[in-house]
Amino acid sequence: MARTMPGVRLVAAALVAAGGLGCGGASAPATSPAVAPTAAATPSAVVEVPLPAAASEAALLDAVFRVDVERAEVVFDVYPADRRVQAQAAVTFRMRPGQTRPIFHLEAARSPGLSLRLNGETLDPARASDVRLLTYAGSGQLSLELQRDLAAGTLHRLEAGYPLPFTDAGGRYFTDVNDIDGRGNETLFPALNTPHELAHHVLVLRVHAAEPYVAVGSGRLTPRIAGDVQEWVLDTGREVAAYTVMFHLAPARSHAVAERRIGDVEVRVLAPIGGVSAEEAFGTLEPWLAELGTALGPFPMPNGLDVVLTQGGGGMEYYGATTTSLRALRHEVFHMYYACSTVARTYRDSWWDEAITMWYELSTDATFAAIAEDFRSDMVSGRSAVAVGFDRRAYDQGARIIQALAVETGGRARMVAFLRDLHRRRSFDPFTTWDLADEFAAWSGSDVHERFQRWLYQSPGAAAATPSASDWRHRVDLTLPIP
Numbered sequence: 001m002a003r004t005m006p007g008v009r010l011v012a013a014a015l016v017a018a019g020g021l022g023c024g025g026a027s028a029p030a031t032s033p034a035v036a037p038t039a040a041a042t043p044s045a046v047v048e049v050p051l052p053a054a055a056s057e058a059a060l061l062d063a064v065f066r067v068d069v070e071r072a073e074v075v076f077d078v079y080p081a082d083r084r085v086q087a088q089a090a091v092t093f094r095m096r097p098g099q100t101r102p103i104f105h106l107e108a109a110r111s112p113g114l115s116l117r118l119n120g121e122t123l124d125p126a127r128a129s130d131v132r133l134l135t136y137a138g139s140g141q142l143s144l145e146l147q148r149d150l151a152a153g154t155l156h157r158l159e160a161g162y163p164l165p166f167t168d169a170g171g172r173y174f175t176d177v178n179d180i181d182g183r184g185n186e187t188l189f190p191a192l193n194t195p196h197e198l199a200h201h202v203l204v205l206r207v208h209a210a211e212p213y214v215a216v217g218s219g220r221l222t223p224r225i226a227g228d229v230q231e232w233v234l235d236t237g238r239e240v241a242a243y244t245v246m247f248h249l250a251p252a253r254s255h256a257v258a259e260r261r262i263g264d265v266e267v268r269v270l271a272p273i274g275g276v277s278a279e280e281a282f283g284t285l286e287p288w289l290a291e292l293g294t295a296l297g298p299f300p301m302p303n304g305l306d307v308v309l310t311q312g313g314g315g316m317e318y319y320g321a322t323t324t325s326l327r328a329l330r331h332e333v334f335h336m337y338y339a340c341s342t343v344a345r346t347y348r349d350s351w352w353d354e355a356i357t358m359w360y361e362l363s364t365d366a367t368f369a370a371i372a373e374d375f376r377s378d379m380v381s382g383r384s385a386v387a388v389g390f391d392r393r394a395y396d397q398g399a400r401i402i403q404a405l406a407v408e409t410g411g412r413a414r415m416v417a418f419l420r421d422l423h424r425r426r427s428f429d430p431f432t433t434w435d436l437a438d439e440f441a442a443w444s445g446s447d448v449h450e451r452f453q454r455w456l457y458q459s460p461g462a463a464a465a466t467p468s469a470s471d472w473r474h475r476v477d478l479t480l481p482i483p
């Protein structure tokens with residue numbers, strides 16, 4: 001039974017506030033003539049909904065996420081001088097098995113400037129018979145449920161227009177994903193914020209500014225001349241998880257882009273002028289890309305790697321892109337193989353991409369210890385399959401679990417060979433923690449199910465997460481260098 005809870009509204013408000021530098025915060029006023037906000041539009045109350053009963057995890061994911069997105073096209077009109085952005089999205093999708101009523105994650109669902117059209121029909125965001133805002137208990141995600149029952153098998157189309165805040169003092173506009181917190185790109189466009197939902201993304205970034213801008217992003221950006229608008233097209237060229245799509249626009253007075261071909265990989269580095277230089281990033285990347293190519297196979301993204309270089313802190317990985325410090329650069333680039341192309345099915349499963357990424361570097365130290373046989377945690381079972389974010393013990397105990405697998409299979413080189421084979425066969429084929437156990441068993445002949453049960457699926461409270469020495473890695477710091 002659905003019910004309205006005041007506490008849930010607080011949850012949704014917190015989600016909005018967590019949007020970060022570039023794309024969060026309170027809604028900007030809708031001033032664009034392209035939008036026709038409803039006169040009486042008031043944000044609907046958020047209804048908390050219990051998780052549906054489901055026979056399997058796959059059935060639960062279908063019941064909660066409801067749709068399979070095929071393509072997301074979004075045009076962002078960015079007005080830095082007015083400190084506002086207007087977005088227009090068109091998303092094509094099919095209903096998942098057994099589902100009729102579509103859901104999208106969209107932070108702007110609460111914006112009074114939201115306009116919606118579903119299969120050509122205008123919906124009123126303020127009318128309960130058109131739209132409902134809900135959150136599934138334990139998911140941490142605000143969902144926009146469109147009150148129409150759609151046919152199975154055919155493609156449907158959602159169009160949404162909405163204003164977005166522009167908050168960066170440096171004039172930049174960018175994606176700001178945090179996978180530990182579970183914040184994806186629903187801050188910017190209608191999406192499903194779960195790793196297994198892959199879609200082809202085409203974003204058009206239009207900067208309305210007198211001063212020149214530079215830009216980088218997933219899949220390489222194509223600049224276009226469009227009158228006095230500076231325009232770039234981002235095309236992922238394939239289906240990817242929405243939260244792995246990155247773009248970063250910055251004024252050319254403060255930022256520059258440098259390009260270099262390293263082996264077969266075209267690399268572009270956007271760096272603030274006067275800070276850590278692109279040259280330093282290339283110096284790190286030259287040996288690292290060569291090593292990863294040898295160890296794990298060809299670089300997974302055909303259009304290369306785009307890097308936003310920050311002055312400190314950690315980083316965030318995206319499809320063919322990263323926003324990162326020099327210190328975290330190697331880590332984030334490893335994620336191109338594990339996280340951005342070999343993909344977990346759910347957020348809670350994504351402990352393994354973090355653990356594998358950490359393990360690869362930590363295990364070069366011959367004294368790196370495997371997890372104790374009697375270690376117990378609820379690293380996976382402690383969260384719902386529909387919850388956002390993952391357990392930060394992945395960085396430490398998770399990496400030691402991977403080390404235990406490496407010891408089991410005969411050492412680091414054998415484990416790297418397993419990871420290379422797994423990446424080759426399972427790229428863009430999202431899989432769970434139990435699938436990883438099955439894959440490892442098939443490769444090594446060792447059944448690790450009982451150990452995985454102990455290490456990852458004990459009942460809640462088996463071993464509380466503690467602050468990690470790796471916490472700096474997932475705090476992106478976009479502070480500009482002092483001139």
Ligand SMILES: [Zn+2]
Pocket residue numbers: 331335354357473
């Ligand atoms: Zn990481």
